[in-house]
Amino acid sequence: MTFPAALPVPRTPDSMDAPPLRWAILGPGWIAEQLVESLHAHTRQEVVAVGSRSLDRARSFADRHGIATAVGSYEELVGLDEVDIVYVATPHPLHLPHALLAMDAGKHVLIEKPIALSAAEARQIASRAAEAGLFCAEALWTLFLPKWDVLRQVVEGGMLGELRSVHTIYGEYFTDDHRIFDATLAGGPLLDLGTYPLAYVTSLLGPATTVAAAGVPDPRGVNGQLGATMVHGDTMSVIATTVHGWPRNEITIIGSEGVLTVEALHNSPGPLTVTSADRRVTLTHDEPYGDQVAGLHFQAAEAARRITANETQTPIRPLGASIISLEASDEIRRQVQISFAAAGLVEQPH
Template identity: 55%
Template sequence: MRGFPAALPTSRIPDSSSAPAISWGIAGPGWIAERFTESVQAHTHQRITAVGSRSAERAAAFARTYGIATSHGSYAELAADPEVDIVYVATPHPQHFEVAMTAIEAGKHVLVEKPMGITGEQVRLLAEAAAECGVFAAEALWTFFLPKFDVIDQLLEAGVLGEIVSVFAEYGEYFEPGHRIFDPALAGGPLLDLGTYPLAFVNRVLGVPDTVAAIGSPHPSGVNGQLSAVLGFGSGAQGTVNTNLYNFTPTEAVIVGTEATLRIDGLFNMPGGFTLRHSDGRELRYEEPAGAHFEGLHFEAAAVARAITAGLKQAPQRSLADSITTLDLADEIRARTGISFPDTITASRE
């Protein structure tokens, strides 16, 4: 497809309802687990058979709400449940490592909400453990499982944009006071909650940067309030990222090439459209109904079920190497901006 195409390629993502059913356990009955469960139950034939929490009452309430057969009062009990094939880890992200490791060591596959850990080293340890135990492990960065990103991948693979010279991505959002994003003890601030999306997007398009420059500013709560990073690559390409927790931004993403530019509508990380524009003014438009978690989370569940059924140990849409790359970059940005997170496990486990 060298040169500007006459038409956009078609997404190769199958209907989620056609994916083989496996049995899921939900670890952490919070907001994202609610959205995941609603989307999966509405759009797939996956079986959500159990839910676990540190609070038996919360787990039982979640189970009642969503018609789930079994609830557990600990993550260890959930991991030991023989009716569970895979644990979807939806706890606050400082708990991702321990909860995912507990499931892996119990022989369960895992799909871990983004970010998969709070350091690159944590994800390395999870990847090593999954390989040793022979189980599937992936990060639930749902954006890259959406149909539009399959179309974008095809355009990039075909070289339609020419040489990529710049990638811009940003994500800002308003949060009510008291939200966990303002809690330093929960690794708060926008870097992991929101910044994972633009950082992962730049990594996906351009790879690993050679140079990183970053600035940040504090929020009165004690977390970082806003940061910007400029990433330099050996090809001469540059990536620019901004994220903040003060208010909503367009949340767009743009890939600039020597032949064409691809602009993804905001919110770029959710279902929606994009425009491919040639340097001579020709345009092609990809239309996908705009939506949010209900319309999109089922794609990752279906893709994971297909991968596990096929005997794969990682998700092609989001490899563990890619998850490590993004968190390594977040680690470097934290070092350059003075952002500190709670103590983390980075070398071994007792």
């Protein structure tokens, strides 16, 4: 086969064209700041309210971002008539209760990653969304970036031939005071960082059919690093995640006709490269590097388009895909003996 001479171009619509919805921010922490800045810079979405456990914190966030309504409880926030969609940005163990709280109040939800602690929790979220007929998605923002649309077209169009394997790592360095070291918030790298590799490999290769995982605890009371080799039918993946430092966070997808590399940092806007199996052709999608503010708006614009079209999920991150990621995560946790009992998770039988 002659290797193509160019990469596909992203089909991602301009976020500015997405119909405006009225957003409420539930949990005004670090990622919520980035999302609101991104919405204000790149979309016509209206952030109309923010809710915190503390009215002072809600007011201070509202003042910084020009948000009209600040309330001192999440219950009050989700009950506001002027809200269409709630962005759940609390720590992972609270995603399930806060997603249910918002949906029970009749609000659509975009839930930070990981959508929940376990596949069982994610299934509860999915059933409630289905019963209520509300839009619900995991804010796995990387998958909404234009570069991921190029990747999808490269893979689905057969440019790499038959997929053989996906290799990826995600590590970062954190100071001791970061919530990633808090066992009561389901700390450790798996759910915070490993969520990305798990989403990549399962969305590209399908559910893991065999998992072999190993890890090492961190003296601060959570798992510190782990790796997993997984088989997905007749393909395989190798993933790793760590809280001890910044490796070159890339994704390598190996196919029979070529190799695709999502350059570091894989979970932000940036370039990707496709090289033919014989290494004679190298093609680059030259997306500028960017931070969360440059990229978080794509997922919100997609949610706004789907909700306006009366759709309850996005094909970019359907709830079934979030559940499949967490099934692999559950099995890794079982093998590495990571317990979220401190976070109040009652483990479901496997």
